[in-house]
Amino acid sequence: MKKILLYVFPVGGAAVLYLWYFDNTTGGAFFAGKAGLVLAFGRLAGIMAALGVMGQLLLISRARWLEPLFGLDRLTRFHHLAGLIIPLALLAHPPLVVWSHALRTGNGFLAQYLTVLGWEGALPAACGGLLIITAVILSLPFARRRLSYEAWHSAHLGAYLGLAFSIGHQFGLGGDLSSEPPYFARIWYALYAFVLANLAWGRVLKPLWLYRANKFVVEKIVPETTEAESIWITGRGMASVPAEAGQFALLRFWAPGFRTQAHPFSVSRPPDGRYLRFTIKKSGDFTSAVHNSLKPGTPVIIDGPHGVFTEKKCLGDKALLIAGGIGITPLRALGESLLSSGKDCVLLYANRAQKDIVFRRELAELEQEGGFRVHHVLSGEPDWQGEKGRIDAGMIKRLVPDFAERDAFLCGPPPMVAAVSAALTGLGVSRTRIHSELFSL
Numbered sequence: 001m002k003k004i005l006l007y008v009f010p011v012g013g014a015a016v017l018y019l020w021y022f023d024n025t026t027g028g029a030f031f032a033g034k035a036g037l038v039l040a041f042g043r044l045a046g047i048m049a050a051l052g053v054m055g056q057l058l059l060i061s062r063a064r065w066l067e068p069l070f071g072l073d074r075l076t077r078f079h080h081l082a083g084l085i086i087p088l089a090l091l092a093h094p095p096l097v098v099w100s101h102a103l104r105t106g107n108g109f110l111a112q113y114l115t116v117l118g119w120e121g122a123l124p125a126a127c128g129g130l131l132i133i134t135a136v137i138l139s140l141p142f143a144r145r146r147l148s149y150e151a152w153h154s155a156h157l158g159a160y161l162g163l164a165f166s167i168g169h170q171f172g173l174g175g176d177l178s179s180e181p182p183y184f185a186r187i188w189y190a191l192y193a194f195v196l197a198n199l200a201w202g203r204v205l206k207p208l209w210l211y212r213a214n215k216f217v218v219e220k221i222v223p224e225t226t227e228a229e230s231i232w233i234t235g236r237g238m239a240s241v242p243a244e245a246g247q248f249a250l251l252r253f254w255a256p257g258f259r260t261q262a263h264p265f266s267v268s269r270p271p272d273g274r275y276l277r278f279t280i281k282k283s284g285d286f287t288s289a290v291h292n293s294l295k296p297g298t299p300v301i302i303d304g305p306h307g308v309f310t311e312k313k314c315l316g317d318k319a320l321l322i323a324g325g326i327g328i329t330p331l332r333a334l335g336e337s338l339l340s341s342g343k344d345c346v347l348l349y350a351n352r353a354q355k356d357i358v359f360r361r362e363l364a365e366l367e368q369e370g371g372f373r374v375h376h377v378l379s380g381e382p383d384w385q386g387e388k389g390r391i392d393a394g395m396i397k398r399l400v401p402d403f404a405e406r407d408a409f410l411c412g413p414p415p416m417v418a419a420v421s422a423a424l425t426g427l428g429v430s431r432t433r434i435h436s437e438l439f440s441l
């Protein structure tokens with residue numbers, strides 16, 4: 001079933017592109033002079049833009065048939081990349097259509113533009129296009145760096161509004177949509193229904209349905225360090241929540257000041273059928289508010305679990321876990337679950353100082369079980385008797401001489417993950433054996 005769903009959008013998209021070609025060759029737009037040709041390509045740009053936007057929505061729909069295949073972080077990265085190309089079609093569509101009509105009527109381009117804006121649904125569509133382009137511009141690295149997550153997120157919500165504004169003109173004016181027999185229109189409606197159903201289910205209905213079934217609630221909050229604390233969540237049917245060590249979920253605490261935001265956090269101990277534990281470090285507004293004012297008894301809407309950073313990636317008998325700071329959360333859980341599957345684990349855990357080490361006691365307990373070694377690496381404590389500095393190729397070779405026999409799991413600040421990943425590939429470890437979780441979507 002999952003495989004069939006995977007083909008629905010590409011096959012549907014290819015079918016409408018074929019029908020565009022078929023309609024324009026048999027209907028003659030290709031042969032109706034320059035104006036016909038320009039109109040056909042103007043419509044093609046519109047079709048491509050709409051397909052692109054639908055594809056983008058599917059990528060971030062969190063659909064269960066799609067996400068486990070690639071992982072939410074990869075799908076999100078692909079969504080970011082595709083978001084740079086799709087606007088080209090969106091930008092090309094209006095001028096091509098206006099130009100074709102200007103060629104027919106003999107009007108100037110600007111006068112024709114104003115006329116077209118008066119057509120059914122064209123003005124809202126132009127506004128919708130602007131909202132989508134704005135979201136794209138604000139997602140470009142130079143703008144994204146300067147914006148808070150919330151501002152960037154609001155711009156994305158604006159893009160949804162933009163899509164809603166633009167749908168009307170597709171049905172009101174779309175030449176291919178009104179072609180007979182109505183195959184194009186049927187496939188088009190079906191594609192929209194497919195995408196919107198996946199989006200609504202994955203992002204809204206499923207988390208609400210999960211909440212209704214489980215009534216998730218914060219049971220206790222346990223400080224781990226001065227900056228990090230663990231939130232223990234329980235509920236009615238925890239055993240049926242399909243979470244695995246290494247996965248994450250988006251948590252929305254249902255209390256004043258928290259309701260409007262859902263943030264991703266990794267499960268920090270293997271789910272035991274009674275609790276899901278998440279460990280949260282203060283890093284901005286939301287996480288500080290969690291530390292300052294979240295109370296036991298708060299209901300939680302859980303969107304997840306997500307992610308493919310799990311034990312299934314470990315194909316051999318040995319694993320090398322490398323964590324930086326709060327990046328320990330998925331690795332702490334993964335380490336325990338790998339250990340219970342009889343795999344040998346070495347953990348290199350980088351922090352600035354001893355006070356920053358999260359789960360120090362729990363990691364020592366895992367070490368005592370055997371088959372689990374921990375090396376704490378500190379970069380900002382000169383008197384530390386253990387490993388000092390940054391994790392690099394030399395340190396990996398020295399501390400883990402059998403690194404080549406291990407699947408590597410990395411999680412930490414993106415620059416650290418990039419540097420350690422490069423060190424491992426430099427040491428000859430195949431990229432297929434290096435798995436990483438980035439704390440950014």
Ligand SMILES: Cc1cc2nc3c(=O)[nH]c(=O)nc-3n(C[C@H](O)[C@H](O)[C@H](O)COP(=O)(O)OP(=O)(O)OC[C@H]3O[C@@H](n4cnc5c(N)ncnc54)[C@H](O)[C@@H]3O)c2cc1C
Pocket residue numbers: 148149150248261262263264265266267278279280281282283284285286287288326329330437438439440441
């Ligand atoms: C897959 C994943 C797993 C994570 N696991 C943990 C964990 O176990 N423990 C932990 O302490 N942190 C974890 N994080 C990081 C955590 O989500 C962010 O630190 C937190 O969302 C920051 O929110 P803020 O408002 O406090 O800080 P801000 O200063 O507002 O945000 C800091 C940065 O966090 C990111 N961010 C903020 N809000 C969101 C959001 N709603 N969705 C996605 N990214 C956001 C943005 O890149 C932003 O620039 C994880 C992140 C991801 C993507």
